Amino acid sequence: MDPVTTAVWLLLIAPAAGAVILAFLARVGRGQDAHPATTPVSLVTLGVTLAALVVTLTAGGVLGLPGRIVVGLGALDPAEPLAGIVWSAAPSLLALLFLVISVRARSRLLIGLSLVQVAVAMVATGVETLTEEVHGATPNALVLDPLAGLLLAVSAVVGGLIVLFALGYEPVHLAHQRIAPARTPAFLAWLLVFLSAMHLLVLADDLRILAVGWELTTLCSFVLIGFDGDREAVVAARRALAYNLGGGVALGAALLLAGPGASLSTVIAGALGGTADGAIAPALLPLILGGFVLAAATKSALTPFHPWLLGAMVAAAPVSALLHASTMVKAGSYLLLRLSPAIAVEGFLGPAVTFLGGFAFATAALLALREHDLKRVLALSTISSLGLIAAAAGLGTPAALAAGALLLAFHALAKALAFLAVGSLEQLSGTRDLEALVGAARRRPGVAGLLLIAAGALTLPPFGIVVAKWALLVLGASDLVLVVLLAVGGAAGLALWTAVAMRLLVRRVEGPRAELSGILPRSQGAAMAALGVATVAGLILAAPVARLVADPAAQVAFGREAGLASGWSVVLAGAGFAVPAIGLLILVAVGLAALVARRIPAVAPQPYLAGANVAPGASTAFHGAMGQPVSAAGAGFYWGADGDALGAGGRPVGIRRWASLGGWLGVALVIGAALVATWVVRAAGGIAP
C-alpha cells in the first residue's frame, strides 16, 4: 500500500484500537484508581494518530494544492459485494441499537423517533442490497481533499490535545462525582471511538459510510453526555439523542432518495449538471439536499434545534470541548460546506440556508448576553459561530466557502481552549458561575488568562475568526437580511465577550469570591498551553492557513479560485483587511501598554464612594444611612436576565420565543425551497422521477 492509504487507514483504526485496549483496561482494572497502563496507551494512540495525520497531509498533496485523492478501502470497499452488504446493513444496525436504548429509556418520543429511523434505514438497506450496483463502478469509498484534510487536522490535533487534558482531568472529575476513577479508561475509550468515527465521517464519499460515521458520533455523544450517570446527565443525554435521531431521520431520508451506491460527489455533480448518466433523478436532488441540510442543522444545533446543546453542557469539560464545541457539531458545518456548491444552485435553497445560519448567529449571541453560567455562555457562543459557518455555506461562492473553512478551523482551537479553561476554573473553584469567578484573571492569570485569550480570538481583529467574519460581511453585502443579522450578531458577540472579560479582570478586594487555589494536573496544563499557543498563532496564521487549506478547498469545490488569502493582505489603502497594518497596530498598542505597565508606580487604590468610605484603602465599604458599613461590590450586566422586557424565567418568552419562531421559519424556508426547486425541475422536465 502507498503511504497515504496506510496513513488514512491508521487515522481510522488507531484511535479505535486504542479505545478497545482502554475498554479492556477498564474491565480488568482493580481497585479505585485508573489502571496504570491508561496513560501510556492513550499517549501511544495519540502519537500514532498524529503521525498518521502528518503523513496524510504531507504525502497526500492536499496542502496548498487543489488535490483530490480517492482512497480505497480494499476488501472493505463498499463496491465489493460482501462489504457492500455490510456497509448497507450498518446504518440499520445502529438504528436498531438506538431503538434498544430508547426502549430501555422508556421514552415514547425516543421510541417513536428511533422506530421511524429503523424503518427508513431498513428500507434503504433493502433497496441497496436488492438492486444491482448502479454507479458504484468506480470505488470512491473515501476521498481525501483539502476540506477533509482540514477537518482531519482539527479532529486529530484539537481532539488529541483534549484527550491529553482528559488524562489529568477525568480522574479528579469522577472522584468529585463519587464515581471510581477506575472508570477513566472507559471514558477515554469513548473519546477515542469518537475520533475514529469523526475521521470516517469527514473522509467518506460513499453515503453509506457517511451515515455510519454520522450515527456513530451521535452514539458517542449520547454515551459521553450521560457518562456521569446522575439524573441531570441522563435527561440531557436523552434530549441530545432525541434531537440527533430527528436529524438522523432526515439524513436517512436523503440517503433513501439518493438511491443505492450514491456518494457525495455524485449528488454534487448531479446538482451541478455535470454527469450525463443520470445517476440521480434531478427532481429528487433538491429534496436530498434539503434532507442533508436539516440533518446538518440538528447536528450543529442551529436554532431552533439548539436546546440539546445547552443540555449537553452538564457533561465533563473534555466532552463539551471535544464533541460540543470543536469537533462533533462541526460535522454539520462540514457537510454544509461540502455541499455548498450544490446548495447554491438549487434556486432558493442557498438563501434559505444563509438565513437559517445568520439567524442562529444573531439570536444565539443575544441569548448568551443574559447568561452567567460560563458553560452556557460558551454553548450559545458556539451555536452562534456554527450559524456563521452555515451562512457561509449558504452563500455558495468560493471565497465564502474558504472563509467558512477558516472559521471552522480557528473556532475549533479557540473554543476548545475556552471550554478547557472553564473546566479547569470549575475544578479549582467548584463553580462556573461568572459572578463567583469575579477577578479570577487577577488571582489565576495562568488559567483565566487562557479564557481571555480565547475571548480575544473570538472577537478581536486581526485574529483569524474576525478576519473570516469581515470576509463574510464583504461577501454577503448584497443579502440585506444577512447583513443586518451579521451586524447585530457581531455586536452581540463583542459585547458578550467584553462582559465576560470585564468580570474576570475586576480587582476585587473584598466581597464574595470563589476559592481558586490548588494545582492542576500537568497534562491538563500542557494541553491548554498548546491550545493557547495555537490560538494566539491564529493572529499570524490566518493568511497561511487560507493559502494552504481554505483556498484549495474552495477550488476543489467550485473549480475556480477563491483568492481569500490575497484578499486581505492588501496593505492599508484600498479594500482588504490589511492584516499586516492592523497586526502592526495591535503590536504597537500591546507593546506600549506593557511598557507603561512596568513604569507605573504602585498606588494604593481608593475607590470613589462619594466621600463615605469607611476606611482608607481599597475597601468598597461605605457608611450607610444609619452609619452602618455597607459593601458596594458590584455585579455584572446581564441583559434580559431578571424580568427585563426581553423576557425572563424558564418558559420561552420574549427573545427566546422569537429565537424559536425565527429558527422554525428558517427550517420552513429550507423545506419550502427544496419543494419549490423539485417542482420547478419537474415542471421544466415534465418527467416523473
Next chain:
Amino acid sequence: MSLPGLPNLLALVALVAATALAPLGVGLLLGVDRRVTAAMQLRAGPPILQPWYDLTKLATKTSLPVDRLAASLLVAHVVLAAGAVALVLAGGDLIAAVLVMGAARVLFILAAGAVESPYAQLGASRELILLLISEPLLLLVAIAYGGVAGSFSAAAVAAARAPVLTLPTLGLTLGVLLAIALRKSPFDLATSHHAHQELVKGSTTEMAGFWLALAEVGHWYETAFVLVLIALASLAVPLVGIGLVAATYTVAIVADNTLPRATWRSALWIGWGIGGTAAVIALVTGRLFGAGGA
C-alpha cells in the same frame, strides 16, 4: 524590497499629521458645542478653547493611576482608536476600520471596569450597552457606503459621486451614532458634560490626571471617527460635507437638549429602532438607485 518613494513618504507624513490633529479638531468642535448649548439655555458658556485647557491641565497633574492594568489598557485603547481613524484617513477598508474601533472601545470598557468601584462598574456596564447599540449601526453605515461606491475602501467612497443623494436616510443613523459618540444623552448613560450626577461620568470615575486625559483623547478619536464617516457622505463636494457635519451635529445637540430623561433602555430602542431602520432603508434605496453592489 525598494525604499518607499518620496510621494509615499509624504503621504505617510500627511497621514500621521492628520491623525494627530484629528482629536484637536474635535476638541475645538466640543468647545463650540458647549457655547451653542449654553446659548440655547440662555447662558454665556466657557471659552471655545476650554476642552483644550481641560486636557492640558489634566495631563500635567500628578499621575495617580488606581490600577496598573486599567492604565495600560487605556494606552492601548488610544493607540487602537487613533489607528482606526488613520485607517479611514488612509483610504483603507471601512469595515476593518469599524472592527478596529470596536476593539478600541472594548479596551476602554475593560479599563473602566477593572476597578471594583460601584460608579466605575455601573459606568462600564452602560458603556457596554452603548457598544451594543452603536457597533451594528457603524457596520451598516460602512456597508451602505460600500454598496454605493462599489468598494468598501474609504478612498472609493470618498471618490464616489454622491453617496449623500442615494442614501438619504443614512443621516439619521449617523446622527444617532454621533449622539452616542458624544456621550450626551440620555441622562442615564455613561458619560456627559452635564455635571449633575456622579453616575453620569461613571466609566471615568476611577481615572485621574494623565490617565483621564488619555481617556478623553480616546473619546475624541471616537468622535472624530464618526465625524469622518459623516464627511465621507459628500467628500467630493467638501462644502456639502462640512455642511452635513454641522447639520448632524446641530441635530445631536437639539436631541440632547430635548431627551434628557431618556433611560438606557429607551436609548437601545431609539438607537436600534430609528438608527437601524434608517440604515436598512438607506441600504434598500442605495441598492435601487446606487451605482451597483460591491
